[in-house]
Amino acid sequence: MSDYLDHDQYYIRKKVLKLLGGSFHIYDPEDNLILFSSQKAFKLKEDIRVFSDESMSSERLVVKARSIIDFGAAYDVVDSESGEKLGAFRRKGLKSIFKDTWELLDNDDNPVGKLQEDSGCLALVRRFGGGLLSLIPQSFFLEIDGKRAVTYSQRFNPVIFKMDVNLEKGARELLDPRLALAGAILLVVVEGRQG
Amino acid sequence: MAELEVICDCDHRFNVPESLRGGMSNCPSCGKAAAVPGGPEKLFWLVLAFWILLAMVVLVPSAVYLFYNGYTLAGWGVVVFGCLLVIAVVLSM
Numbered sequence: 001m002s003d004y005l006d007h008d009q010y011y012i013r014k015k016v017l018k019l020l021g022g023s024f025h026i027y028d029p030e031d032n033l034i035l036f037s038s039q040k041a042f043k044l045k046e047d048i049r050v051f052s053d054e055s056m057s058s059e060r061l062v063v064k065a066r067s068i069i070d071f072g073a074a075y076d077v078v079d080s081e082s083g084e085k086l087g088a089f090r091r092k093g094l095k096s097i098f099k100d101t102w103e104l105l106d107n108d109d110n111p112v113g114k115l116q117e118d119s120g121c122l123a124l125v126r127r128f129g130g131g132l133l134s135l136i137p138q139s140f141f142l143e144i145d146g147k148r149a150v151t152y153s154q155r156f157n158p159v160i161f162k163m164d165v166n167l168e169k170g171a172r173e174l175l176d177p178r179l180a181l182a183g184a185i186l187l188v189v190v191e192g193r194q195g
Numbered sequence: 196m197a198e199l200e201v202i203c204d205c206d207h208r209f210n211v212p213e214s215l216r217g218g219m220s221n222c223p224s225c226g227k228a229a230a231v232p233g234g235p236e237k238l239f240w241l242v243l244a245f246w247i248l249l250a251m252v253v254l255v256p257s258a259v260y261l262f263y264n265g266y267t268l269a270g271w272g273v274v275v276f277g278c279l280l281v282i283a284v285v286l287s288m
Binding site for chain 1 (some may be wrong): 212214215216217218219220221226227228239
């Protein structure tokens with residue numbers, strides 16, 4: 001397995017003030033860039049290519065939507081080096097209106113985990129509170145078999161989108177760390193776009 | 196349950212559940228992800244083509260009418276809107 005997966009903590013920084021499209025950087029705990037992605041504007045079907053650095057010469061992961069409609073869409077996660085599909089995430093469209101909720105699927109599309117926003121009350125306040133309340137940072141948990149495997153915590157910063165990814169103790173026995181990163185990527189790109 | 200046939204780059208054929216339509220599935224032979232055919236794209240393009248056609252049917256006569264009656268600025272506004280619509284569609288492909 002690649003060395004970029006050796007860490008239990010990552011940090012994502014998304015460029016907010018990009019004129020067209022979007023991009024994000026993923027760093028290890030020592031602030032070394034380990035992954036980078038840039039998305040085209042006006043892309044109908046999400047196809048997120050993640051590279052080892054900004055030169056975009058070495059592709060690491062692909063997160064690809066199955067359909068062009070975001071509402072309830074599933075996203076397959078493929079390791080670019082091995083060409084193997086690792087699993088998929090499916091957005092629960094209706095539930096996400098009130099609280100962002102995703103399902104982690106295995107290769108046969110069976111649900112194996114759940115990725116969701118921390119608190120239902122806070123989710124409602126963020127959505128319908130308006131003004132400064134919408135700036136309350138979001139946190140998400142990825143649970144496998146009822147055990148918390150990964151925590152995604154947004155840092156409070158109205159200008160730059162920053163998110164910490166923490167793999168809990170024993171998380172590697174529950175899921176592939178590439179899927180943990182793919183979950184973070186979807187939160188940044190898909191949920192980030194929806195505000 | 197309905198299944199879809201997938202042909203991998205290694206020429207191996209296998210079946211996958213309908214839910215994977217438009218997605219990826221690992222080939223049992225080579226282990227690499229193969230694209231599952233289908234997806235709602237065809238319907239989407241048909242609907243989009245219909246709306247573009249409808250927009251053109253409305254926009255072109257409007258622009259001609261505006262230019263003909265001396266409303267040059269409004270006419271150019273309609274032309275620019277039509278061009279932006281086409282650019283947005285092309286970029287999204």
